[in-house]
Amino acid sequence: MxxxxxxxxxxxxxxxxATLVDTKGSAPQDRGARIIVFPDGKFEGTIGGGKLENFTLKRSLELLSLDEVKNVEYCSVNLQKDIGMTCGGVAxxxxxxxxxxxxNITVFGAGHVSQSLCRFLVKLNCNLTIVDNRKEWLDxxxxxxxxxxxxxxNMSDxxxxxPCNSFVVLMTMGHSKDVPILNEILSQEIKYPYLGVIGSIAKRNSMEKELREKGVENFDFICPLGANIGDNSPPEISISIIxxxxxxxxxxxxxxxxK
Incomplete structure (x- = not known):
């Protein structure tokens, strides 16, 4: 490893x-056991499975997505009191x-433009998350x-x-799907470094009207999004957004x- x-x-x-550096009492693995965890939740290796491994996976993903950069962390876990294992050891x-x-970049929507955009984004040094309610497009x-x-x-969930330092792009199947997501963000006054919605000025006006009816008064988002370059083909739209x-x-x- x-x-x-x-x-x-x-x-x-x-x-x-994540390395199991010390154990006291009963523990599911020996000292030196390691697991490698990636931002998408995939992992290699094991530190014993079960609740200890679930705890380790969860904390690893939290460290990978923290707003501040934290490169190392040491923690001591009481297997019975902290994570509910029957054995009474400490790891x-x-x-x-x-x-x-x-x-961090989160893209809502996996349609045609997203398929192009995300294939460009993966070539950049970023952490990319894609959310959609259509499994066949995500596949x-x-x-x-x-x-x-x-x-x-419910993508707004x-x-x-x-993470609050994320760049957020909305390109779902239509404004009926975009508005609930925007409402969730704007009504809570969440300030992302970038919040953009694909669409025209007419679409923006329609979304603002719906949001205003929901009590939203702040319309701090970009729409239309992207630099003023290129044509309306998915690849050139993608390049303008990037x-x-x-x-x-x-x-x-x-x-x-x-700062």
Missing amino acids: IQEISRLDSEGICFCV SIYFEVFNRNPW RFDDLDGVKVIHLE HVKSI AQLLEYKDNFFKTQKR
């Missing part, structure tokens, strides 16, 4: 390694995060590695799981560095 960690690190892949786990990139992303794909009927995302990303991270 050490060779695999070295390989992943050299290739610049983002991942977390100490050391977490190491490699190549964590704080550029088309099976060939992409390192992407978190979420099938959710995912808003609470989005150009805008990169501009906002550069400005956002420059501001973060000055």
Whole structure:
């Protein structure tokens, strides 16, 4: 596993390694057991399975998605009191995060433009999440590695799981699906570095009218989105959106560095 960690690190892949560094009493694995966890939830290795492993996977994913950069963490877990295992031992786990990139992008929608856009985005150094209520469209992303794909009927339910430093793009099947997501974001006054919705000025006006009827008064989102370049084909729309995302990303991270 050490060779695999070295390989992943050299290739610049983002991942977390959790190592069982000490045990007292009963424990499901020996000291030195390791697990490698990736941002999309996939993992390699084991530290014993069951509740301890579930705890480790959950904490690894949290560390990979934190707003602030946290590269290492040490924690001691009472197997009975903390996670409800019948054995009464204590496990100490050391977490190491490699190549964590704080550029989180969430795309709502997996349709034609999203299929093009996300295939460009995976070539960039970002953590990409795609959300849609249509499994058949999400399945088309099976060939992409390192992407978190979420099938959710009520897509607005995912808003609470989005890190506040995320760049959020809405390109669902229509404004009837976009509005509930926008309402969830704007009504809670969540301020993302980038919030864009695909569509025309007419669509924006229609969405603002619906949102106003729901009590929303702040319309701090980009629509139409993308740089003013290219035609209306999915590849060129995608390039225009990426150009805008990169501009906002550069400005956002420059501001973060000055803080």
